């Protein structure tokens with residue numbers, strides 16, 4: 190299905206132009222990009238996704254429908270045990286920045302460094318939750334989710350250090366201490382949940 194049908198060309202151009210953007214590599218995403226994807230989401234009523242590599246380069250963008258973006262694979266495989274090297278931030282037009290089961294499935298399948306959902310209300314970011322892969326007690330791949338964060342808080346998170354720490358621990362046996370460390374790195378915020386990913 191062509192999701193770009195019936196979307197004004199100026200809006201699509203604005204989205205494509207983001208592919209030249211650079212994010213300070215330690216940040217999840219820049220404030221400017223947050224504002225632009227929230228604006229596009231408000232104008233179209235559709236989910237918008239943006240993909241950033243570890244150097245902070247925006248490597249791809251995508252617009253979906255009212256309920257989902259495809260969360261495509263833009264990954265270069267970096268080996269079975271490692272993460273993809275790509276983080277994905279996408280919008281939820283309904284204002285709810287909590288990650289969905291579909292989001293966690295994409296996280297697992299595509300091995301994103303991190304997946305973030307931004308709830309958009311009245312064209313502004315309302316909140317954002319971040320999800321990461323982590324081993325479960327059974328030794329499967331589960332997730333840890335942090336947030337929801339306000340924009341101000343989100344822009345203070347050093348995501349690169351978190352990702353590097355997670356990657357170091359991915360191949361290891363589950364250890365509650367290491368598990369907690371995963372998210373402790375997200376600016377020592379105590380709110381996090383663990384769960385199994387439903388396929």
Ligand SMILES: [Zn+2]
Pocket residue numbers: 279280281288289292306
């Ligand atoms: Zn989502």
